[in-house]
Amino acid sequence: MKISPLNLISTPIPVLSSLDLRLRVGLSSEDPMVGRHPTEPYDAYLSVYAPEGILLERRRLGQVPPSRRRYFDVSEITASLVPGVDHLAVAHRIPSRLISQGINLEDEIEIEGEPDYSFFRSTVEYSYTEGGNGSVIFETTPNLNSGAPGRSSNTITFTCQTVISDILNTQIVIIHYSVNPAYSKIATYGYALHSQSGDLVASGEVEVAPFSVKRLDLAQIIPQDVIEAHRDPKDGNSSFNFVGYSDDAAFPVLVVNTAPSLGAVSVEHTHPPQTYLMPWNSTYQREAKTAAQRAWRSILSMGGVRS
Amino acid sequence: MSNMLGIASKFIPTQLKPLAKRLYYRDRHPVHPSLKRFGTVQDLYYWVFDGNLDTVLQLQNYFSAFFPALDTATTGTITLFNTNGTALASKQFSVPHQGSSKFRVSELVSDLNIPSHINFGTLEVKMVIPNGVLQHVRSEHALYFWDRFYIGYSNNKGQMCFVHGVDKTHIYHEGSEQSVDWYGTTDSYKWAPEMPLDINDYERFSVIMLNRTANPSNVSLTVLDIHDDSLSWEAEIPAKGVHRFELSSEDTRSLAPSELRMRVEGMPTKFGRPMVFKEFRNGAFSAMHC
Numbered sequence: 304m305k306i307s308p309l310n311l312i313s314t315p316i317p318v319l320s321s322l323d324l325r326l327r328v329g330l331s332s333e334d335p336m337v338g339r340h341p342t343e344p345y346d347a348y349l350s351v352y353a354p355e356g357i358l359l360e361r362r363r364l365g366q367v368p369p370s371r372r373r374y375f376d377v378s379e380i381t382a383s384l385v386p387g388v389d390h391l392a393v394a395h396r397i398p399s400r401l402i403s404q405g406i407n408l409e410d411e412i413e414i415e416g417e418p419d420y421s422f423f424r425s426t427v428e429y430s431y432t433e434g435g436n437g438s439v440i441f442e443t444t445p446n447l448n449s450g451a452p453g454r455s456s457n458t459i460t461f462t463c464q465t466v467i468s469d470i471l472n473t474q475i476v477i478i479h480y481s482v483n484p485a486y487s488k489i490a491t492y493g494y495a496l497h498s499q500s501g502d503l504v505a506s507g508e509v510e511v512a513p514f515s516v517k518r519l520d521l522a523q524i525i526p527q528d529v530i531e532a533h534r535d536p537k538d539g540n541s542s543f544n545f546v547g548y549s550d551d552a553a554f555p556v557l558v559v560n561t562a563p564s565l566g567a568v569s570v571e572h573t574h575p576p577q578t579y580l581m582p583w584n585s586t587y588q589r590e591a592k593t594a595a596q597r598a599w600r601s602i603l604s605m606g607g608v609r610s
Numbered sequence: 611m612s613n614m615l616g617i618a619s620k621f622i623p624t625q626l627k628p629l630a631k632r633l634y635y636r637d638r639h640p641v642h643p644s645l646k647r648f649g650t651v652q653d654l655y656y657w658v659f660d661g662n663l664d665t666v667l668q669l670q671n672y673f674s675a676f677f678p679a680l681d682t683a684t685t686g687t688i689t690l691f692n693t694n695g696t697a698l699a700s701k702q703f704s705v706p707h708q709g710s711s712k713f714r715v716s717e718l719v720s721d722l723n724i725p726s727h728i729n730f731g732t733l734e735v736k737m738v739i740p741n742g743v744l745q746h747v748r749s750e751h752a753l754y755f756w757d758r759f760y761i762g763y764s765n766n767k768g769q770m771c772f773v774h775g776v777d778k779t780h781i782y783h784e785g786s787e788q789s790v791d792w793y794g795t796t797d798s799y800k801w802a803p804e805m806p807l808d809i810n811d812y813e814r815f816s817v818i819m820l821n822r823t824a825n826p827s828n829v830s831l832t833v834l835d836i837h838d839d840s841l842s843w844e845a846e847i848p849a850k851g852v853h854r855f856e857l858s859s860e861d862t863r864s865l866a867p868s869e870l871r872m873r874v875e876g877m878p879t880k881f882g883r884p885m886v887f888k889e890f891r892n893g894a895f896s897a898m899h900c
Contacts, residue, residue, distance in 0.1 A: 331804035331871070335883075335900075338800070371836065372806030372871045426805045435894025436811065437771065440804060461675035463668040463710055464760050464772040471770060501674075501709035535712065539768065544670045544710050546678075562769045567894030569771030574758050579672060581641045581651065583752035591676055598679045 305411040312396040313443045314425035315480035317516040326377040328394045329426030332367040342369040344399040352391040356514035434566020448481035459576040460547035464558040467541045475519040476557040479511040490551035496543040504529045548596045648784040651756040653775045654732040665715035666762035674708045682707045686737040695850030773897045777882045779822040796825040799877040803900035807870040816887040817855040821847040827878035831855045835865040
């Protein structure tokens with residue numbers, strides 16, 4: 304099959320400079336599942352995009368030798384290119400044996416069979432200076448927003464990973480990336496937040512440019528009096544249920560919980576909804592997802608419903 | 611056999627593949643032979659309550675996300691187990707449509723009279739398929755919901771982090787309280803976490819392994835440095851139990867401390883990979899599935 308070497312193994316990474324979070328990416332030269340691919344050296348590259356989604360630079364980070372792990376400081380590279388603003392970067396790993404054949408990174412190459420690099424993920428690590436770090440591990444899903452005929456791209460997101468207090472805040476980070484460099488769709492992402500009792504407390508829509516990231520700051524989106532009204536007296540935390548959807552694009556979504564005064568940060572991704580469904584008829588996953596998107600659009604266009 | 615099927619499927623036009631799959635699996639579920647008509651699949655999660663760390667469950671009604679126009683109010687059960695997989699106590703809860711239910715394990719331990727010396731173990735959450743959802747999906751041949759919720763952890767400083775579920779442990783057929791094991795056998799897999807480990811960054815670094823099968827499992831954790839020097843630790847994890855490998859820079863002082871790599875062997879299930887808990891000297895913490 305033909306594939307861009309940049310798409311063999313990659314991870315789209317939000318650079319969250321506006322939150323003063325340092326970012327490192329940790330890469331491995333081993334198959335995490337052990338046995339599908341013998342360890343070998345990989346060349347690591349970083350694509351850096353402007354906040355508007357324009358590719359600014361693609362840089363070789365270095366090599367990950369066989370049976371090794373390496374951290375690369377992304378913030379150090381991006382700080383001078385895109386200072387103080389959130390934007391997208393993409394970490395790529397390419398077997399060094401392909402690089403040594405003199406391939407052009409931008410050209411598709413012929414690979415025998417379908418290379419199974421599933422679970423070849425990158426460690427995405429945020430930290431505060433002199434503080435702790437929080438990390439998450441994920442990869443670009445195959446054909447993400449490829450725009451290929453017969454492939455639709457859409458999103459349903461839901462998560463409980465929200466907590467707002469005097470010291471904590473939650474950032475929902477929407478990643479708009481594509482394996483197709485010609486991809487140009489500006490996509491809309493709708494969202495709703497419900498209280499623990501099921502009341503709609505906030506909703507909205509954002510547009511996300513291709514090859515960019517969008518950060519939803521929940522302490523800014525949810526009215527302060529609502530946050531106060533839903534504060535748990537035992538721990539001082541206000542928690543809400545988040546749902547997001549898009550008919551336009553498949554968005555990987557990260558949830559970053561920050562406590563800057565403690566020098567503490569944590570991050571986790573959300574699951575694609577189809578993984579929650581185990582139907583006998585596999586087409587039901589797509590049907591259920593599409594029906595849910597339609598229902599959410601209808602409900603939120605009417606201002607939402609109260610339980 | 612599966613290889614032959616894979617080859618055969620390449621000759622079937624894309625649009626006909628779902629139909630071909632339905633015909634092939636007409637009498638059984640393609641995901642797991644024990645799945646029948648309707649039900650849920652649940653996993654075990656790690657809980658801890660040690661005086662600093664606590665476990666927080668913010669149980670979102672995930673049915674509402676799929677079926678926002680239906681009444682998805684439902685009920686559920688939380689069961690706490692000790693490190694050996696023995697059930698300690700259970701708690702019933704209800705969760706409104708679009709809502710959630712919140713529990714701290716510290717309170718559950720107190721309310722359910724769990725001995726205070728038990729400070730970590732596993733837990734399972736089982737949410738019942740709401741009646742409205744069940745009626746809505748009745749026309750499907752079969753459908754199971756795999757609850758992959760995010761478990762929360764907090765510390766005394768007020769920080770929180772969340773970690774997602776990774777695997778499966780029990781099948782609950784609709785209408786039955788009895789579980790069926792997802793895994794019929796206890797296997798031995800390897801996992802090579804991609805995360806580079808700079809051990810000096812941490813006051814304590816814990817690697818948590820769960821055994822989701824019905825038999826004990828011997829698991830080893832090896833930490834190697836850039837010179838390929840290594841240290842190993844072993845543990846027998848009881849059936850449905852949990853083990854915590856705890857590391858510090860002192861424990862690994864014979865190794866070069868930066869860009870260490872981990873290797874797990876004897877993992878009882880293919881995707882039952884470890885979770886790491888990172889505790890920092892400034893009091894911050896975070897957790898991550900590998």
